[in-house]
Amino acid sequence: MGSDRSGDELQAQGTALWAELVRAAGMHGHPWRQLVLATTCAVRGAQARTVVLREVDPAARELVIYTDTRSPKVAQLDRDPRAQIVCWSAALGWQLRLGCLVTSESDGLDVTSRWAMLRHTRAAQDYLSPLAPGSVLSVPGDSSGTAPGAVRGTFTLLRVQVQEMDWLSLDPTGHRRAVFDYRDAVPCARWLVP
Numbered sequence: 001m002g003s004d005r006s007g008d009e010l011q012a013q014g015t016a017l018w019a020e021l022v023r024a025a026g027m028h029g030h031p032w033r034q035l036v037l038a039t040t041c042a043v044r045g046a047q048a049r050t051v052v053l054r055e056v057d058p059a060a061r062e063l064v065i066y067t068d069t070r071s072p073k074v075a076q077l078d079r080d081p082r083a084q085i086v087c088w089s090a091a092l093g094w095q096l097r098l099g100c101l102v103t104s105e106s107d108g109l110d111v112t113s114r115w116a117m118l119r120h121t122r123a124a125q126d127y128l129s130p131l132a133p134g135s136v137l138s139v140p141g142d143s144s145g146t147a148p149g150a151v152r153g154t155f156t157l158l159r160v161q162v163q164e165m166d167w168l169s170l171d172p173t174g175h176r177r178a179v180f181d182y183r184d185a186v187p188c189a190r191w192l193v194p
């Protein structure tokens, strides 16, 4: 009886986490809208950076992030798609660590449909720059202007398949931690020592 209730609670917590991710993607200022994405570089080892959570599909257990095709993270993910995402909400007291497989897409309908929405906004400029992110500049600032012939720019989708969620709740009445593993056809969830 006790373990049934505990299992129901785990399942409800998993659902709540996905609902929070959906909320975060649609809400400017939600602390989970800005995620830390960590990848592996063959030379430098772990590489982490902030990215914006754009879309969440709980049924497919998928997230979408936008980036520049030329950014080093794309080459790192093409070489090794395993990545970790970390987010923290002080308001909720929740840390979420997502073990993921990430694939990059720079053409196809999913890319062109997003670019059609983005291209008339200020954010489009991020993907039309003549210089790749991380290029050396002689003076500080943007590499302004548009690359000759740039049409869709260097806009790329990162499709993030979540394989595992590790949730930690910091609470004065007692911390809690659970892991949700989606690798098998039947997802498996467990409580862990925080």
Ligand SMILES: Cc1cc2nc3c(=O)[nH]c(=O)nc-3n(C[C@H](O)[C@H](O)[C@H](O)COP(=O)(O)O)c2cc1C
Residues within 6 Å of the ligand: 034, 047, 048, 049, 050, 051, 052, 053, 065, 066, 067, 068, 071, 072, 073, 074, 133, 134
């Ligand atoms: C608040 C914030 C949001 C960011 N959002 C994105 C993003 O959605 N996509 C992205 O590629 N870079 C984003 N960046 C820039 C990255 O953190 C990083 O500097 C850049 O992508 C280069 O990363 P890389 O050299 O590891 O590929 C963001 C930075 C900050 C501070």
